[in-house]
Amino acid sequence: MPQAQVPMNTGRDLQKEMLQNWYGQLSQANEKGEKVAYLFISGNIMELLKVFDFHVVFPEVNALQCGIKRTAGDMILKAEDLGYSSDVCGYVKNDIGLVANDMTGPFGKMAKPDLLVCTYSGCNTYIKWFEALAAHFNCPLYMFDVPFSRGPETHAADIRYMLSELKELIALCEKITGKKYDEDKLKDILRRSREAEDLWVDILHSAKRTPSPFDAFFEAVFFMAPIYVLRGSQDCVDYYRAAKAEIDARVVSGTCPIPEEKFRVVMEGPPPWPHFRTFWELFKTWGVVCVGSSYSKVGGIWDFGFRHDPERPLESLAEYSLECYTNYNLGRRVEMLNRYMKEYNADALVIHSVKSCRAFSMGQADMREVFIHDLQVPTLFIESDLADPRYFSKAQLKNRIDAFFESLEHHRIVAGQTA
Amino acid sequence: MKTQPDMKFEERIAWCKEQLEDPTLPTLREFKGRNGTRAPIVGNFPVWAPQEIAHAAGALPVTIAGGGSSVEIDHADSRVQSFVCSISRSTLELGLRGYLDPIDAMVFTSICDVARNLGGVFKRNFPKIQTFYLHCPQNVASPAAVDYFATELRRFRRAMEDFIGDGITDAAIARSVGVFNEHRSALADLYTLRREHPEKISATESYLLLRASQLMPREEHTAILRSTFAELEARPTRRRDKIRVLIEGSFCEQPPWELIESMEDAGCYIVDDDFLLGPRWYDTPVKLGEDPIRSMAEAYVRYSVTSSIRHYGDRPRADHFAHKLKANQVDGVIFCAAKFCEPALYDYVLLKDIADQAGIPHLSFEFEEKMGVFETLRTQVETFVESILLFAD
Ligand code: SF4
């Protein structure tokens, strides 16, 4: 069977390789005189910047890399030396530490920005973060303001505002790069975005199977990298084709990330990057597979139908920025998680609350109340951090995780459905 | 019972303190008792809200700035994590204890991630309180920002109309803007007095007066301020050997008043501050054009004071801060941020450099609503003051 020949780690290994290449190109951009734009992941409008051939840098991805390569702790301390409080977001401190570290991280040298585009569909911290970089690099900052999403309806006034912003940004890009805006080029890019999005959604939906061939959190956080940082490129489409082939092959061969699936959970919140493996192990031991997660939707939510639309290029960029998880109010977040619970046939919800990110965590304790009391969903609430290694206590987490799944198992036995 | 306007200055300050220390919000209960359902009470979380629109609807707009030191957090801890600022927890606690019952609606705006999500928590936990969320524009450089915000404000106006079951005319909004302009101008006079004659009124007194304004009809408060000024004229005072300082970072969660007093006792004239910034959001009157909603949007986007809770485009906050240092002729800056308040903590890094560039010494500490001991802090400020006085000699 052709599928059986697909290597079983394509999704992870290939994206690693792609990111390495990408970082390699970035490190030379300044010297080659190629323009560099910094963007945030949430609701990012990279397709538009690609029209002007900007290299795009995502400081959050740099922070994530430092986290996973275990250099975040040092970077964070560097930023704290400069006056940043121990209580502010570790991602920012990681990036500021990187700047103070002569722009050098585990991925090599980072390019300096010619333009900062702050997509404010994430958090307020984004604003402070890029204000600091704008001051440091003496670099133009475009504030792409995205109204907060308070319900499923889209307000015409919000879109009007954002369209005007996109046009202003186009003019700014023309000025910085000396290149003219080319709508046909944007359409082409968006067509490729869309193609990749279709494939990515197929992968996400595969977790509806029992057992699930894909971990929609622990694997998704890697599989999602290309859709957030390389969207619109042919490489990105090819990547998702290969990744989807891998998932298809897993289905055929019956290979699953968790060999003996015992519990299906939905995960809310980001992973603790500096302790990613340890964290995963704590769940693996219990045969837990994540069938849905919110973190893999921080940049954009496609699995409910949204796609970039080449026929409505700017409008669809605006809509995309509105509809990412970090731009949802608590009510919408609860709705989405609950939908995952049902559609993916999950047994429990796990809320991983991280200190760094109040955008995510403020309100999560209340969310737990909703799930436990109103929706009667078994819910595990645990705390650590996504960037700062100091806030990870393995013993504490293990206690909570073990106790939770033990009791879940017990309930199952009592209910007569032996696991 | 004496009413506010009959009180003498000291009595009035004592009254303000009483209000502040009673988390059951007696002025609101009294207002409700007097007006019943005729006039709703529309609360807002700091920093700012378009209170003029609520006022035009015949509502009493009030600011609920936390529970201070007087409310034990028994219920809110289970809903808000320990690494979040105290105001979010204590405000929720007020609601969970039923102290916010007189309030009919609550407004939250996009000041920070915590406030944004607190709005969501309110919506779920207090179905009897109508919760509104306003997204205030961050892209002030965009020509479309005013249009956008006018639409957002109209949305709020419609919500208020539905709420009171009646229309709100432009003329009513214009009148309310006038009422708030007068109040802001009275508050500006209060701050001018402090800047020019810091010996006439202490920052603690001024803060207590300011704070009380947020829980009573604005018209009444303007009258109180005006009669206060007349009284203060005659207050015998003597300028002391204190340094002039500026407080920065307390725009949302409010420090305990005892903390302000400790800083003063330690040898500071606090000549300017950003305590409770919402009521002082404009230092010039809101200019009314044909469409008062548009005028309000215009004011917000183009000429509000600066603070850590929004982005100011190409008018960097740093320049404004530098200007503030100069205009107030300060000898020192005290960065006084609520613990876990990210907007203030980020800006500290930027603003301390501005103070350094201006050669102005600074001190920084974080407070919490429930901190009870101010001795260490007082000693710290004393040392700070001494070092400045020494340097000046
Ligand atoms: S607060 Fe959260 S969303 Fe914002 S930069 Fe930090 S980690 Fe990212």
Ligand code: SF4
């Ligand atoms: S004190 Fe700071 S962090 Fe807390 S709600 Fe206010 S602005 Fe937000």
